[in-house]
Amino acid sequence: MKQEDFRKSIKEPYLFHLHTRYTDGKLDAIDYFNFAKENGVRTIVFTEHVRQDLKYDFSAFVSEIREVEKQFPGIRAIIGAEAKLLPGGGLDINQVTNDQIDVLCFACHGFPDDHELYFESFATLFRDDKWKDKIRVFVHPGRYLKKRHVADIEIWKRLDDLIEIAVENGIFIEENKREMLPPSIDIVPEEWRITGYDIHHESGLENWRMGENNGK
Numbered sequence: 377m378k379q380e381d382f383r384k385s386i387k388e389p390y391l392f393h394l395h396t397r398y399t400d401g402k403l404d405a406i407d408y409f410n411f412a413k414e415n416g417v418r419t420i421v422f423t424e425h426v427r428q429d430l431k432y433d434f435s436a437f438v439s440e441i442r443e444v445e446k447q448f449p450g451i452r453a454i455i456g457a458e459a460k461l462l463p464g465g466g467l468d469i470n471q472v473t474n475d476q477i478d479v480l481c482f483a484c485h486g487f488p489d490d491h492e493l494y495f496e497s498f499a500t501l502f503r504d505d506k507w508k509d510k511i512r513v514f515v516h517p518g519r520y521l522k523k524r525h526v527a528d529i530e531i532w533k534r535l536d537d538l539i540e541i542a543v544e545n546g547i548f549i550e551e552n553k554r555e556m557l558p559p560s561i562d563i564v565p566e567e568w569r570i571t572g573y574d575i576h577h578e579s580g581l582e583n584w585r586m587g588e589n590n591g592k
Contacts, residue, residue, distance in 0.1 A: 377478035390419040393572030399425040423456040465500025480510040517558040
């Protein structure tokens with residue numbers, strides 16, 4: 377998928393950053409399509425959790441989405457994945473999964489308690505040409521710091537620097553409405569922002585609905 381096509385798809389109402397029963401969500405693909413139909417959503421960007429050693433069949437997940445998509449003319453599904461950062465700048469995703477997606481989300485989960493390693497690893501990942509054929513998104517930026525209750529302003533400023541590196545390398549930044557991250561979304565140019573609610577349950581869909589209504 378070209379960036380131009382992706383940008384067009386998120387100019388109209390969209391759902392981004394969501395999970396299903398294949399991992400830690402409580403909804404099925406058809407639940408998202410039904411919600412989309414009821415609420416004027418034109419694009420659904422599925423971003424299921426992945427690992428190098430997957431415990432579910434990602435190909436079956438993709439097939440299910442495509443089968444459901446046929447029942448909902450006018451609603452487009454984009455296949456993405458949320459892969460976690462590895463120490464040193466690697467990414468926890470296998471090639472078979474990577475070949476099936478258009479959108480690759482960079483996340484931080486279960487990372488060592490080492491601030492310097494965190495910043496260095498993300499900077500390396502953002503500059504890695506290996507992933508540049510995908511639409512890339514830095515999701516819930518700063519969750520690592522938030523979960524560790526980091527209060528040092530200078531450390532949070534380093535997150536701003538990291539976000540700038542991401543944008544310089546053509547990476548979208550998620551404005552995560554579930555966790556209100558990153559704190560300094562205003563530093564991100566509008567054309568590089570994408571709104572996500574990190575949806576796992578029906579309550580996440582309701583949060584999306586309320587957010588859309590508040591924005592009108």
